[in-house]
Amino acid sequence: DAGVIQSPRHEVTEMGQEVTLRCKPISGHDYLFWYRQTMMRGLELLIYFNNNVPIDDSGMPEDRFSAKMPNASFSTLKIQPSEPRDSAVYFCASSSTFSYNEQFFGPGTRLTVL
C-alpha cells in the first residue's frame, strides 16, 4: 500500500487566495483526520470523518476553513480566504475500526501564506 497520500507537499500563496489541500487515505480505512501543526500550538485536530461523514469539526478554527470527503478515497481541506496565520503544516491521517484506530499519517502539506 502507498500509505496516505497528500498533495501538494508545499504550497506558497498570497493572503486572500483560496487554498485546497488534498488527501487520499489508505484503501479500506473508514476514518480520516485532518491536523494542523505549528510551533506555537503544536498538533491540533481540525476535523475527522467516519465513512465519509464529518463527525467532529470542533477544531476547525473559523468559517474560512471547510473540509469535504466526497468518497472513501478522497478528501479536501479548503481555506478561503487564506491569511498569514494559516501558515502551518497540515497532516492527513487515516485509520480503521478494525485496527483499534491506529492512525497512519501522510507526509503533510507545508502551507505558507504571504
Place this chain on the structure above:
Amino acid sequence: AQSVTQPDIHITVSEGASLELRCNYSYGATPYLFWYVQSPGQGLQLLLKYFSGDTLVQGIKGFEAEFKRSQSSFNLRKPSVHWSDAAEYFCAVYGSSGDKLTFGTGTRLAVRP
C-alpha cells in the same frame, strides 16, 4: 475527558546512552496507548502501541514502552540511542473522546555525538 502529559519538552542525550521519555495519561478505563515519532520535515510514524495483555511492548527501531496502570504511565525507552533517533516523540491515547486520538505536546530529542 482523556488527556496526555509529556512533562519533558526537550531532552538531550549522548549517543549510546539510554533513553526514557515520560508519558502520563488520564483516562478512566484501560486506554489504547501509542507512541509516534516525527523526524524533521516528516509526518508522524507509529513506533509502538498498547491495547491489552503484556504491559511491556516492543516497537520498531529498538524502542519499547511499559504500561503501568498504577502510575498512569506509558514511558518510552531505548537502551542505546543512535544519532538518527533525534526527532520529536508524541505519546497519544485513544479512549473516551470519540474516535480520535489525544496527543501529548511532544518531547524533542537531541543526540550528542
